[in-house]
Amino acid sequence: MLLHSQLIHPEINGILGQAGHHSKVLISDGNYPASSKIGPEAELVSLNLSPGVVTCSQVLQALVTAIPLEAINTMGIPEDDPYAKHGPPPVWSEYEQIIGEAKLGLKLEPIQKWDFYDEVMSDDHVLTIQTADQALWANVLLTIGCRVS
Template identity: 65%
Template sequence: MLKHRLIHPEISAILARAGHHAKVLIADGNYPASTKRGPNAELVCLNLAPGLVTVAQVLETLLTAIPVDNVNTMGIPADDPYAKYGEPPAWDDYRQIVQAAALPVSLTPIDKWQFYEAVNSPDHVLTIQTGDQALWANVLLTLGCRVD
């Protein structure tokens, strides 16, 4: 019986095989998950309906089950029309989730194109596609080491 909140069998199996430095993408509903993923990444679709499930819900659940060294968001290029609005509201939610999980990391945006490159890495093991409708809501986790 599992003690953490993650009960999805396929996601659990992929994470159990993953090691230090493995990357997990939690993708919003706008992310091109069928074409932008690493050569070793498996795709699990949790996009039940628009808004279901959200990146924040998946992030909160995953953090009960895995150690994380880095939490990256897709940074907004300065020439993108959305850039004039500042950080997306979802990022504050992610910071609160990371803080509540007592992780000694901070949310770090990386440039959109570098984000795609990071996802294209052979270390990318899993994309979880959500139905999140928030813009710029993608989160890339880099797994850490289990210390207990």
């Protein structure tokens, strides 16, 4: 394998290679409606092999080695959702650890659920990577930054 990053999936690499600054990439969990909540020109790559395989964290871990990022957003939990009383989902801690280890200098920022869908369905959305992650509220939206070196 000649690639330097941890991302070796040919289709995902091809799509990311054509993306530019401000393009958005969604890593969707197993509950996300990936076929209906997608940008008008975005491509869908399904990596959902079986429940829990692969996870959003595994995909994020690979992507942070392959593309520059300027924002990382989770789907915010509505206040009236029963899960909201439990605080941030455990998977968000995994994302924060990945972000920290990659030394991205970014914070995980939630976008409220319906605004999140709007962001995903925008013209800037180029790719959804559909996982089979069973963690609740695991969707994460990446905004590609500028390559500086």
